[in-house]
Amino acid sequence: MNTKTDAKIRVRLESFNHELLNHSCKKLINILQNTSLNSVGVVSLPTKKRIYCVLRSPHVDKDSREHFELKTYKRIIDIYEPSSQTIDALMKLNLSAGVDIEIKL
Numbered sequence: 001m002n003t004k005t006d007a008k009i010r011v012r013l014e015s016f017n018h019e020l021l022n023h024s025c026k027k028l029i030n031i032l033q034n035t036s037l038n039s040v041g042v043v044s045l046p047t048k049k050r051i052y053c054v055l056r057s058p059h060v061d062k063d064s065r066e067h068f069e070l071k072t073y074k075r076i077i078d079i080y081e082p083s084s085q086t087i088d089a090l091m092k093l094n095l096s097a098g099v100d101i102e103i104k105l
Contacts, residue, residue: 009079009090014100018073024099025075031093045074049064 011028015021019052025042032040049071056064095101 007081008083009086010104011079012076013075013077013095015073015096015098016071016101018071020096020098021073021075024095025077027095028077028093031089032079032086034102035083035089039081041076041078043076043078045076048074050074064067079090 013024013028015022015024029040029042035084049069050058050067054066055062056066090103093101
């Protein structure tokens with residue numbers, strides 16, 4: 001009888017720059033394909049948009065305002081049935097400074 005293990009590593013990447021995030025995802029997948037692993041999935045999560053409204057002049061005109069927007073891009077990579085080589089590759093991973101990475105076992 002086959003017993004299937006549900007071992008999974010979830011890597012979550014966040015960045016304000018989508019090009020930098022896509023480049024980091026490709027780099028991570030290339031590193032993980034060199035190790036022995038069964039499957040990797042990249043999932044794009046919805047972009048979070050934060051809009052800030054600021055008065056242009058604090059004392060004179062309350063109708064004149066500026067809007068600033070901050071977008072947060074997110075990706076999830078699931079690694080199924082990881083080996084010790086995969087975990088070592090994740091520990092030695094070197095990504096760009098603008099990308100936040102979170103690894104859950």
